[in-house]
Amino acid sequence: MATKKSVSSLKEADLKGKRVFVRVDLNVPLDDNFNITDDTRIRAAVPTIKYLMSHGARVILSSHLGRPKGVTPKYSLKPLVPRLSELLGVDVKMANDCIGVEVEKIVAEIPEGGVLLLENVRFYKEEEKNDPEFAKKLASLAEIYVNDAFGTAHRAHASTEGVAKYLKPAVAGFLMQKELDYLVGAVANPKKPFAAIVGGSKVSSKIGVIESLLEKVDLLFLGGGMIYTFYKAQGHSVGSSLVEEDKLDLATSLIEKAKVKGVKLLLPADVLVADKFAPDANSKVVPASEIPDGWMGLDIGPDSIKTFSEALDTTKTIIWNGPMGVFEFEKFAAGTEAIARKLAELSGKGVTTIIGGGDSVAAVEKAGLADKMSHISTGGGASLELLEGKPLPGVLALDDA
Ligand SMILES: Nc1ncnc2c1ncn2[C@@H]1O[C@H](COP(=O)(O)OP(=O)(O)OP(=O)(O)O)[C@@H](O)[C@H]1O
Numbered sequence: 056m057a058t059k060k061s062v063s064s065l066k067e068a069d070l071k072g073k074r075v076f077v078r079v080d081l082n083v084p085l086d087d088n089f090n091i092t093d094d095t096r097i098r099a100a101v102p103t104i105k106y107l108m109s110h111g112a113r114v115i116l117s118s119h120l121g122r123p124k125g126v127t128p129k130y131s132l133k134p135l136v137p138r139l140s141e142l143l144g145v146d147v148k149m150a151n152d153c154i155g156v157e158v159e160k161i162v163a164e165i166p167e168g169g170v171l172l173l174e175n176v177r178f179y180k181e182e183e184k185n186d187p188e189f190a191k192k193l194a195s196l197a198e199i200y201v202n203d204a205f206g207t208a209h210r211a212h213a214s215t216e217g218v219a220k221y222l223k224p225a226v227a228g229f230l231m232q233k234e235l236d237y238l239v240g241a242v243a244n245p246k247k248p249f250a251a252i253v254g255g256s257k258v259s260s261k262i263g264v265i266e267s268l269l270e271k272v273d274l275l276f277l278g279g280g281m282i283y284t285f286y287k288a289q290g291h292s293v294g295s296s297l298v299e300e301d302k303l304d305l306a307t308s309l310i311e312k313a314k315v316k317g318v319k320l321l322l323p324a325d326v327l328v329a330d331k332f333a334p335d336a337n338s339k340v341v342p343a344s345e346i347p348d349g350w351m352g353l354d355i356g357p358d359s360i361k362t363f364s365e366a367l368d369t370t371k372t373i374i375w376n377g378p379m380g381v382f383e384f385e386k387f388a389a390g391t392e393a394i395a396r397k398l399a400e401l402s403g404k405g406v407t408t409i410i411g412g413g414d415s416v417a418a419v420e421k422a423g424l425a426d427k428m429s430h431i432s433t434g435g436g437a438s439l440e441l442l443e444g445k446p447l448p449g450v451l452a453l454d455d456a
């Protein structure tokens with residue numbers, strides 16, 4: 056899982072009175088009334104910001120929200136200010152822009168321990184283009200760069216990568232460090248046996264992750280929609296389950312690769328099938344290899360839950376990415392919830408449990424088990440890329456430790 060040299064830490068920086076540009080990932084979901092529907096990423100950014108405040112830094116926060124094309128009021132970061140202020144226990148000031156003379160004036164007025172939030176950095180197209188002039192303008196606001204935006208570390212943008220060339224020291228925040236410790240450190244040097252659970256809808260989006268994890272793990276559990284491509288490849292009837300016809304050979308080769316590597320591959324033996332893709336579909340449990348015509352597999356079955364749970368009992372490190380079924384429909388959420396509960400239970404027994412981003416995080420949160428896991432990643436795309444063994448530009452740009 057090679058990705059990066061170790062990065063320089065925030066703790067090594069001299070912060071008193073310094074203007075610190077902190078890239079955070081405050082890309083949180085908002086409803087139509089601009090209420091925050093999940094504040095996880097804001098809470099995750101707090102430890103670094105509080106540390107900076109308590110060490111007398113003048114904190115300049117920068118983030119994106121959504122994927123705006125130019126200045127788009129709907130994507131303003133303003134709705135985040137009250138929650139951020141509440142969590143930090145200070146009045147967070149907000150600038151109407153992220154560069155320029157007006158911003159420079161406001162920056163000059165930040166007191167020691169004070170916090171300023173810049174407006175959505177993606178209001179400038181130069182951000183995503185990683186434009187050097189734009190990066191220099193961002194850099195000119197501060198004396199130190201801290202990147203704590205793990206969720207955006209797979210993007211080589213001006214505020215995540217470019218700015219680190221012009222603003223030194225350029226160091227990792229605590230959230231970034233924690234994500235790397237778990238998603239790189241624990242995965243590279245796991246307590247063994249090491250298991251990966253990979254689910255989600257399609258095998259095509261998880262090929263890189265599965266291939267990379269096959270180099271590391273002792274056990275690999277597969278669930279979700281992708282398993283039907285594996286079953287079809289083995290000549291079984293899959294009814295109208297989700298199948299990627301062009302990935303049948305790939306599925307066969309992944310099974311072969313697991314054998315060659317000595318990785319125990321576990322596919323669910325029974326599944327819960329539905330007569331339509333809907334929350335109120337009729338359902339029944341059938342062997343995964345004998346799905347009747349007109350039925351589709353939408354969750355793993357009770358025997359599989361039992362087998363998976365027993366096999367997980369033998370492990371010391373578990374990484375999970377992707378739900379076991381269509382957990383958004385209550386009727387087909389049991390498999391995903393059972394795995395979440397199993398991991399929570401094992402965490403309590405000293406097993407390292409890592410939830411690698413995306414929908415499995417949503418499932419763990421829905422089950423109210425988030426605080427039980429060793430680590431829950433705040434990055435969807437970033438954690439996938441890291442698990443695939445790709446280097447993250449936002450991490451590479453930081454100073455070496
Ligand atoms: N048997 C199934 N048939 C169809 N869809 C399924 C099945 N099992 C799970 N899914 C769907 O897969 C989706 C998640 O798949 P995805 O590949 O996006 O997973 P993820 O890695 O957790 O998320 P992300 O890609 O956002 O990081 C969920 O919306 C879920 O409903």
Ligand SMILES: O=C(O)[C@H](O)COP(=O)(O)O
Pocket residue numbers: 080082121122206207210434435436437
């Ligand atoms: O939500 C995310 O995955 C990050 O904030 C990155 O957002 P992006 O996919 O729009 O670059």
